[in-house]
Amino acid sequence: MKELLEGSRAVAEAVKLCKPGVISAYPITPQTHIVEELAQMVASGELDSQFINVESEHSAASVVLGAVATGVRAFTATSSQGLLYMGEVVFNIAGMRLPLVMTCANRAISAPINIWNDQQDSISLRDAGWIQLYAENNQEVVDFHLMGYRISEDKSMMLPVMVCMDGFILTHGMEMVDMPEQEKVGIFLPPYQPLYKLDPAFPISMGLLADPDYYMETRFAIKETLKDALQFIPKVALEFKNIFGRDYKDCLVEEYHTKDAEKVIVAMGSVCGTIKEVVDEFRKKGKKIGLLRIISFRPFPYQRVYEILKDIPRVAVLDKSVSLGAYSPLAIEIKAAFAGKKKAPQAISSFVAGLGGRDITPESIKDILRKLTQKEIDLEFIDLKPELLKESYGD
Amino acid sequence: MFGPLVVKPIKSKGDKTGAWRIKLRPKYLQKDCIACKMCVLICPEACVRGKEKNTYNCDYNYCKGCGLCAAVCPKKDILMFEEEFAGDKK
């Protein structure tokens, strides 16, 4: 049934459909509405779950870690500083192969403190061993939570999934969302069956010290599983389509007018909505513009990216985060997809926009397309205000 | 694919830490024992066993020779001997 819902409400409804037994969270803007909605659902008896209000994100992640280790499906959500603060637990959950879904309401990182959207938070934890899915709109946000649990808890995966949704733009945006039916969710997502759990009937030890004789294999195994996830995520997307009707293709990338394109923008998240509008406008004028949207940033679908972009003359990569002192994160991956390959675009130019919530308008996208010539751009910030860079101190 | 993550209890009792004893080893005389179990309670290795009076002994596979059982015994029925002079080698 289609409903007009705030993004955070849609997340809460989706999580409710997945029936987590334990929910734990610590408030941070713009994640708050998600956990407020869930707290209300638990308070009113709509959702049978233990809702644990903790004293920090570090403990929120630790509580859900403990719950999943005990064999119960769990949920948490966070943003920005909260994600960084729970960072070591985030690594720990993947290292212990505990399945979980966490929403990241994407927000900029301090300093300066800034509550608005970019993707620096989740991107900064890209190496943690989590699957990261970036949603364009709130329908995807809902569907990715369902798929997230299905992927995460599969016995071949046993890795956590982070559903990344742009803060405010999606979390606080009102959109029409087709909410899945509980019965169908029950078919798509069976109850959580742990591979191992804390149970006095069969005592095991988890989280042991692994010395140099044992550590590397745990990392290698996660790497291999994430490689397998590139095959498994499309399978789950197909199951999803068969049950709910919405088709996410391989759910690794989305191609939008890329086939015959002369210029393609590569991007992630809600900004792709704006890019699609610009693509439509240009296509009407006969200009061959396209969009490649990356959905799964981890695992990164290098082969798909290569196949889609190998014959495209000019590629612009739009990042909403930076890797200071290096190319920007998405650009690094796109460039890497062509390393040592025979075919490649003439230019892969890198652009950063929208940091700390600065609007990315259709004009910003057009600016990128104008600058996307044969001459490759290493890294350019769009919509920068040069006058603000004239501040000087200490004279 | 996974890796070395979880240990089932069957795998414990691994290291034969008795090899750590360098100076002294306890001897359970089993003469004046009153089965107070203080040696069982204090042993940091959890390697002392016994049921009735004068049946208590430690497992030399694990005993590190710390001497706490001898120190706690109220009847002085456990004595520490130089490792090479120990009378009761198992």
Added chain:
Amino acid sequence: METDTLFKPGHTACAGCGQAIGAKLVIESAGPNTIVVNNTGCLEVFSAKYPESAWNVPWIHSLFENAAAVASGVEAALIYLGKKANTNVIAQGGDGSTADIGLQALSGMLERGHDILYVCYDNEAYMNTGVQRSGLTPFSSATTTSPVGAKSFGNIRPKKPMPEIALAHGIPYMATCSSAFMQDIQRKIKKALSIKGPKYIQMHVPCPLGWRHESELTLQVAKLAVETGLYPIVEYENGVLISKGEITPKPVEEYLKVQGRFKHLLTNPEAIKQIQDIADYNIQKYGLKKEG
């Protein structure tokens, strides 16, 4: 040899380790229907190094400072599964992971009212990393980060009053104990687990390596800490003092002189006086002196 114990031999603690005595007594007193959540530290390292584990109960280690929070999740999951009534949850860690880096998570666990027993094994420094000073290192103790020198006589601050901090959360049970008094540990663990809600037990556990005494002195050193009044043994139920370890106080020198970490004080009567003052304060505060 019997093998049906809950804490098995073969672990790699130092000879005479007070924490090994304590941990063994805690789990044997708690029984098999117990899930243990362990902070990083000596105990975790010496009892659970892949592929060996000393634990014959379900046991989990996550990080240095989060055992109280992980245990909260374990407890919540057990409630959800309807299994809490017959399963104990114990979170445990050393003094550093309890009173310093893990204090926030512990405070949250105590404040939220989880049905969990938290055990702090207090060996008064970061022993696992090589004897660095913690918030529970006693006044004037020499550690590798509070060393003795021309301008230093060791740790400049007294112990953080962790038992009182725990008690201030309004928890139904709080006790201190010592690895020298083993039946007292057994009794307090059983008592704590018979009470619903958050419980805190702090156990004084000598570290022969860090305190610099012979391994066979672990018992004597732990006893002297109690007998001098430097480590008061107290038990509170619902905020009321229900038992205390009464003593005929011995002078603090007797405790100090058997440990290398206090050796530098023996020629410094002023410092010994300051430590005696701490003991006297404890004795008076809790009424530890035996009558008559």
